Amino acid sequence: MRYIIIGAGAVGGTIGGRLAQSGREVVLVARGAHLDAIRQDGLHLLSPHGTVTLPVTAAAGPEEIDLRPDDVLVLAVKTQDSQEILSAWAPRPVAGGGTAADVLPLLCAQNAVENERMALRLFRHVYGVCVWLPALHLSPGAVVSHGAPLSGLLTLGRYPGGTDETIERIAADLRGAMFLAPVVPDVMRWKYGKLLTNLGNAPQAICGLAPGAGPLVERLLDEGRAVLAAAGIPFTSPEEEARVRGDQVHEVAVDGLDRPGGSSWQSLAKGSGSIEADYLNGEIILLGRLHGVPVPANETVRRLAAEFAREQRPPGSMSLPDLLKLVEEEAAAR
Known part of the structure; x- marks a missing residue:
């Protein structure tokens, strides 16, 4: 699986950085000075375990990425930005046929409860992620993860309910990347x-x-x-x-x-x-x-x-x- 982190701020940057550090293929989607800094110097991930610089691929949006059927979209922007971003990603073609909306899993790693409803209007395979991940992003190219010994608790499940093999595989990757990642059938309760x-x-x-x-x-x-x-x-x-x-x-x-x-x-x-x-x-x-x-x-x-x-x-x-x-x-x- 390749993880495309849409919104590489405090939460998205930490999730993407830890996945990349664990050997997973990651693309960070960012903008402005943050995007420029990641492209030039990599992502600087500061944590209680030390500071690492990760040479992660960065993109400004879906037009810069050739989507593959093994991609996982992780939405990590603030809810007020979700609709515009979902609309931009949904129609993008995926190699082998279909669009992102029809083929790819979309994880809403966000606060609030409206994102999943927005996403399900456009995307067929939507998953909720309840995020407990203390992190900070204020300067370009850097995120600070304050969680220890693991970086965060990410509770996952299908939306509106249930579990499946896809989310179990994603959870396994997250567990290998310094996260506590339980899979539950009632993620919206969380x-x-x-x-x-x-x-x-x-x-x-x-x-x-x-x-x-x-x-x-x-x-x-x-x-x-x-x-x-x-x-x-x-x-x-x-x-x-x-x-x-x-x-x-x-x-x-x-x-x-x-x-x-x-x-x-x-x-x-x-x-x-x-x-x-x-x-x-x-x-x-x-x-x-x-x-x-x-x-x-x-x-x-x-x-x-x-x-x-x-x-x-x-x-x-x-x-x-x-x-x-x-x-x-x-x-x-x-």
């Missing part, structure tokens, strides 16, 4: 559980790693759990995820530096102009409106995160007391 934990991404991006944010995050989670219960959607608990992860993946410092923030924090730090809150807190808002469950705290943090991204405000530029005041004021006004 992804909804991860969705709940990601509800805290927006306030972290807005306020930074502010002490005292716990009660707000718990309020976001309470709203999320209430919505999923009303919708009849099952989800894993943090305790179940922790039991599977065990002592095999911990977030640790690299070169004495802790990871400064999660994926939403990194989007603001890079000034990307977009943020995934619409598909994290926004998913809870959508379900709340569909099922008549009020979710005022999620509404406020989603709106603010979107404003921060649109205005390219730096992460952590609002104080926690100011955010809490807004949450209370807007909840009272609804």
Whole structure:
């Protein structure tokens, strides 16, 4: 199998880098200065195990790659970018006949729960990947993997449910590349559980790693759990995820530096102009409106995160007391 990693940022770069390091054939799809740096100097993968430079093939998009029937597409972009990218890859021809949409497996190694639904409209063989992978990408040509002793927990399964030989083979390759990779028949239950934990991404991006944010995050989670219960959607608990992860993946410092923030924090730090809150807190808002469950705290943090991204405000530029005041004021006004 050849792995084509679409989106070689923190998650995609770590997955692709570890697969390449284990001897698998990998193509990293990136853009801008990150693409140029990988092409010129390879991918620099920093981790608690040391730094390696990997001479990985890099491409700007599907037009630069001759697809083969043994290719695996791994989508690792933010959800707000998925539709455009899926539409670009789906019609590409595959050697031997057919298109990528008809022939190739597509793995959604992303936060949120909307990507698989988007993909299944276009691709025949869609797989979910629940990602627990602490990593960082802020500088061109480099990603930092903070997971140890393994780089991450990647829970895999067919979408909407089940398992098959293809995902078992992919999981075996991932296990050989420093990942914990269980295959489950209910991968979306895992992804909804991860969705709940990601509800805290927006306030972290807005306020930074502010002490005292716990009660707000718990309020976001309470709203999320209430919505999923009303919708009849099952989800894993943090305790179940922790039991599977065990002592095999911990977030640790690299070169004495802790990871400064999660994926939403990194989007603001890079000034990307977009943020995934619409598909994290926004998913809870959508379900709340569909099922008549009020979710005022999620509404406020989603709106603010979107404003921060649109205005390219730096992460952590609002104080926690100011955010809490807004949450209370807007909840009272609804």
